[in-house]
Amino acid sequence: MERQVSEDSFLSDDFLRQLISVGNVDLLVGILSRNDSSTIGKVVSAAEEALLRKFPRERIALVHVDGGSKDGTSEALKEASTLGASSGMGSLRTLRWISTGSDNSWQPANMVRTVLTAADLLHAKGCAVLAASTENPTPSSVESLLHPVYREDYDFVAPLYSRHKYDGLLTRNFLYPLCRALYGKPVRELRASEFAFSGRLAGYCLSRGEWQNEGLQGGAEMWLAITAMSNGFRCVQSYLGEKPRAKSNAGVVDAIRHAVNGLFWCLESTESYWLKGAAPDSLPTIGPEHKLTSESIRVERKRIFQMYKSGVAELSQILSGILNQETHAELNRLADAGEEEFRFSNALWVRIVYEFAAAYHHSVINRSHLVQAFVPIYRGRVYSFLTQHRSAGSDAMEADLENLCQEFDRQRNFFFERWRTKGQGAS
Amino acid sequence: MKEMIVHAFQQAHENFARMLAEFLPRLLVMLIIIAIGWLFAYVLKFLVRAILRISRVDKVSEQAGASRLLRKAELPAMTELLSRAIFWIVWLGFIMVGISVLGIVSLQQQIASLIGLLPQIFVAFLILFVGMLAANFFSRAALLAVVNAGLPSPKVFSETIRVVIVLLTVSMALEQVGLGRETILIAFSIVFGALMLGLAIAFGFGGRHLARRILEKRFLGNEKHRDDEPSPL
Numbered sequence: 066m067e068r069q070v071s072e073d074s075f076l077s078d079d080f081l082r083q084l085i086s087v088g089n090v091d092l093l094v095g096i097l098s099r100n101d102s103s104t105i106g107k108v109v110s111a112a113e114e115a116l117l118r119k120f121p122r123e124r125i126a127l128v129h130v131d132g133g134s135k136d137g138t139s140e141a142l143k144e145a146s147t148l149g150a151s152s153g154m155g156s157l158r159t160l161r162w163i164s165t166g167s168d169n170s171w172q173p174a175n176m177v178r179t180v181l182t183a184a185d186l187l188h189a190k191g192c193a194v195l196a197a198s199t200e201n202p203t204p205s206s207v208e209s210l211l212h213p214v215y216r217e218d219y220d221f222v223a224p225l226y227s228r229h230k231y232d233g234l235l236t237r238n239f240l241y242p243l244c245r246a247l248y249g250k251p252v253r254e255l256r257a258s259e260f261a262f263s264g265r266l267a268g269y270c271l272s273r274g275e276w277q278n279e280g281l282q283g284g285a286e287m288w289l290a291i292t293a294m295s296n297g298f299r300c301v302q303s304y305l306g307e308k309p310r311a312k313s314n315a316g317v318v319d320a321i322r323h324a325v326n327g328l329f330w331c332l333e334s335t336e337s338y339w340l341k342g343a344a345p346d347s348l349p350t351i352g353p354e355h356k357l358t359s360e361s362i363r364v365e366r367k368r369i370f371q372m373y374k375s376g377v378a379e380l381s382q383i384l385s386g387i388l389n390q391e392t393h394a395e396l397n398r399l400a401d402a403g404e405e406e407f408r409f410s411n412a413l414w415v416r417i418v419y420e421f422a423a424a425y426h427h428s429v430i431n432r433s434h435l436v437q438a439f440v441p442i443y444r445g446r447v448y449s450f451l452t453q454h455r456s457a458g459s460d461a462m463e464a465d466l467e468n469l470c471q472e473f474d475r476q477r478n479f480f481f482e483r484w485r486t487k488g489q490g491a492s
Numbered sequence: 493m494k495e496m497i498v499h500a501f502q503q504a505h506e507n508f509a510r511m512l513a514e515f516l517p518r519l520l521v522m523l524i525i526i527a528i529g530w531l532f533a534y535v536l537k538f539l540v541r542a543i544l545r546i547s548r549v550d551k552v553s554e555q556a557g558a559s560r561l562l563r564k565a566e567l568p569a570m571t572e573l574l575s576r577a578i579f580w581i582v583w584l585g586f587i588m589v590g591i592s593v594l595g596i597v598s599l600q601q602q603i604a605s606l607i608g609l610l611p612q613i614f615v616a617f618l619i620l621f622v623g624m625l626a627a628n629f630f631s632r633a634a635l636l637a638v639v640n641a642g643l644p645s646p647k648v649f650s651e652t653i654r655v656v657i658v659l660l661t662v663s664m665a666l667e668q669v670g671l672g673r674e675t676i677l678i679a680f681s682i683v684f685g686a687l688m689l690g691l692a693i694a695f696g697f698g699g700r701h702l703a704r705r706i707l708e709k710r711f712l713g714n715e716k717h718r719d720d721e722p723s724p725l
Contacts, residue, residue, distance in 0.1 A: 235724035256725055310723065318640045321724050364722060372642045379639050379646050383632065429554065431629065437636040447722065 075175060076182060080165035084186050087161045091123040092116070092215060093189035094207070095180030097173070097258075098142075098197030099132040105197040106145030112195060113148045115207035116160065120215070124159050128183050130176045131166030138197065139164065174285035178276055184267040191215035192267060193222075194286075196258035206305040210261040213301050213351055220298035222261035223252045223290060226308035227356035230454065230462060231364060234447050235324055237466060239418060240287075243328065246473035248335075249343035250294045253302060253355055256287045256324050266298050275334060284327020291331045295338040304352030310362070318440055326436045329425040340481060345474075357459040370407065370448045374400050376441020383438050387424040392416055399445070409449035411472040417442055419476055423483035515594070522590035529586020533579045541575035549574070558625050581614075609669065616665040623661025627654045652691065659683060 094112050098105055116125050129142055148160055165179060177194065184192040191214035193207060206224075213219040233254075240255040262270075270292055275281055281288055293300050332339070377384065377400040385393050395413055402408075421439055425432055454462055544550075553559045553570035567573055588603045635650035643649075663680040667673060695703065 229722075231722040233725055234722050317721050317724060324725060368642070369721060372639075375642075375646075376639045379635065383636075428551065431632075434632055434636055437640060440636075440640045443724070451722070 076179065077165060080163070080179075083163040083165075084183055087126050087163065087187060089124065089188045090126045090161075091190050092120055092211060093126045093128060093180070093184045093187060093192040094211075095128045095130060095183070095192065095194045096142075096197050097130050097132070097176045097180070097194060098134060098138045099171075100134045100136045100138060101197035102134070102136045102138045102141040104200060105138055105142050108195055108197050108199055108202045109142055109145040110147075111202035111204050112207050113146065113160075115204035115211075117148070118204060119208045120211070122159070123215075125161070126183065126187055126189070127160065127162050128180055129162070129164040129166075130171075130179045131164070132171035132173070132176050133167050139166070142197075172282045174276065174282045177285040177289070178271075181262075181267045181271055184262075184264055185271055189264050189267075191261060191263055193261040194259065199259065200309040201307065203306060206259070209303045209305050209352060210259060213303055214261045214263045217301075218263075218299065219301045220263040220266040221290060221293035221300045223300065223302050224254050224257045224259050225302045225304045225350065225352070225355040226254065227304075227306065227358060228308040229310055229362065230357040230359050230457075230459070231362065231451065232308070232310055234450060235321055235443065238414070238446055238450065238469065239443070240324060240328060242415075242466070242470045242473045243418060243422075244291070244294075245345070245470055246477055247332065247339040247343065248291065248294045249346045250300060250348050251470075252290055252294070252300070252348060255290055256284060256327070258286070259305065260286060260289070261303075262289060262293070263298075266293055269296065269298075278330070278334075280326060280330025280334070283323030284331065287324070287327045288331050288334075291335060295335045295343075300348060302348055302350045304350070304355065307358075318437075321440055321443060322433075322436050325421075325439055326432070329422055329432075329436070332422060333426055336484070340484070342477070342481075357462060359458075364451060366448060366451050367404070369444050369451070370404055373441050373445035373448055376444065380438050380441060383430065383434065384442075386429055387435060387438060388417065388420050392420055396442070404452075407445075407449060407452065409446045411469050412476075414446050415469070415472045415476050416479075418473075419480035419483060423480065426484055518594050522593050525590035525593065526583075526587055529583050529590070532586065533582035536582055537575045537579035540578045541571055544571040544574060558621075558628075581610075612669050616668040619665045619668060620661055623657060623664070627657035627661065630654075630657060652687070656684070656687065 094116065096105070096108060096112065101108075112127065116123075116127075127148075129139070131138055142164075146162065148162070163183070167175075180192065180194055183189075191211055193210040193214075195202065195207065195210075210222050210224070213222045236254060236256065241251070241253055244255050245251045266289070270289060273292070275288070290300075292298075377396055381393075381397070384396065388396065392413070396417070399407070399409065399413070421435065424430075425435055429435070454465070457465070550559065550569050550571050553562075558570060562568070562570065562573065568576070585607075588607060592600050592603055631650040631654035634653045635646050638646035638649045659680060663676050666676050
């Protein structure tokens with residue numbers, strides 16, 4: 066127990082006592098929740114079933130980390146558990162339930178850190194993190210996360226999903242291609258709520274002094290993935306099945322803000338790695354490649370287009386301080402285009418992403434404001450994407466994504482230059 | 493008669509010569525103090541500028557949005573502005589000390605009261621500066637929030653916030669230097685009250701449907717499921 070936790074005080078005494086009473090384990094499953102009483106039961110059942118069926122002889126700890134639920138999430142978990150979540154002990158005495166939480170809202174990074182610390186303290190060989198909000202968890206998806214770290218010696222497992230072609234557009238247009246261009250690894254789901262990691266990676270991440278940094282708070286999962294990629298840990302993608310569409314689009318802006326801020330912050334904290342120019346590398350995939358579905362859904366394109374146009378016009382002064390004159394002028398010209406002829410080219414999109422990242426690095430304005438100014442531009446890109454791919458099939462969309470990735474590669478040196486020297490805003 | 497006139501002239505001449513003999517050395521001392529003050533202030537300006545450059549004040553000012561404000565007002569960068577301010581404050585102090593050497597009683601009183609006001613004027617400028625920064629920051633935050641939420645008239649929201657903060661700041665600064673305290677208080681109360689009342693009426697008439705939706709969403713949780721924007725992640 067002399068590990069990284071010794072100098073940390075963010076864990077409660079009760080939680081530490083529970084951990085000490087468990088001793089060493091082979092596997093650890095962390096379930097993160099916040100007001101997820103309606104879904105946590107399914108996640109718990111899937112996790113318990115997977116562990117009983119696929120890892121019957123392993124010593125296992127299930128750790129529930131609650132970020133301040135007010136809707137009886139913990140009670141729902143206890144009701145759903147058949148392996149002793151209420152008593153803390155599994156029937157076989159090789160499976161133990163531990164829980165911790167906070168009365169106040171915990172930052173997601175603290176919740177991830179709690180699981181990492183528990184894994185490190187219990188000397189777990191492999192650990193999976195599940196989100197209690199997952200709509201359709203299956204035992205096989207839990208197994209798909211744990212198997213590579215426990216049996217195949219991988220250090221980080223990123224999920225792969227089958228999902229609707231209009232979902233995850235920030236991931237598809239921004240997180241994936243940018244990460245691939247700079248880190249060389251094609252991780253599809255960089256900011257996933259389900260992932261797995263080895264005890265080695267947990268120990269390494271806990272030893273880093275970045276946990277208090279504000280940039281980490283919105284994207285600890287992303288930081289974990291990037292830390293694994295940029296420090297020689299073995300990474301893999303594992304197919305988990307279908308990812309259902311989000312029930313509500315509430316919090317879209319916050320999700321964009323956290324993802325963009327998180328990735329820009331990660332770029333800054335790992336610049337010594339990617340500024341050398343990481344060579345493109347493949348990433349092993351377990352199970353089928355991800356799939357795109359295209360059932361009919363209702364999207365208000367017109368509203369997205371209007372929000373882009375008004376956003377670019379209203380934020381013109383702010384954007385002029387972030388983008389260089391030419392890029393800003395091109396963006397304004399584009400905003401004057403009509404709905405039908407509107408096309409947000411890959412070249413312009415990539416240039417804007419790189420200029421925003423460099424402006425973030427040079428802190429040309431308050432960073433939180435900078436990231437928010439990115440939202441209307443993203444909406445413009447989304448509108449263009451929706452229009453272009455209205456009737457596109459999976460192959461055409463993959464080809465388009467490949468073109469986008471190549472554009473990110475092509476403009477990489479421009480970005481390096483911009484990153485190293487402070488760029489010129491229009492004002 | 494003639495002797496009396498000559499005597500009076502002699503007296504006046506002697507008085508003038510005596511006064512001049514007393515005044516000229518003081519004037520010289522004043523000029524020397526002012527010159528030394530200029531030199532001292534100039535050296536101090538260079539030192540302050542160097543220290544501010546080392547501590548990267550311009551970068552902090554850029555981040556906080558202060559540099560943009562200064563550019564708008566056609567003022568120099570923060571480092572230059574602060575070092576020039578130090579120069580003038582120090583030199584003005586020396587000038588006032590120099591003038592006091594002249595021994596003109598009424599002038600001395602004026603200078604004393606002006607020196608007494610200096611700390612308050614300095615604090616008032618500080619309040620103005622911080623207030624302008626806050627106005628800039630919060631109006632920009634409001635603009636971004638309203639634009640991203642897709643609400644109408646983002647500039648109106650943003651400028652209203654700016655005006656309210658600037659009003660508050662100016663009234664606080666004037667209060668600090670003690671200029672027409674009651675008048676300022678009354679004027680601020682009237683303007684602020686009128687602004688809030690105007691906004692309340694405008695929101696009541698123009699935004700009652702929006703208000704209803706917000707209240708229903710907050711307290712009844714019956715926001716209909718809308719699929720108008722694809723999930724970003």
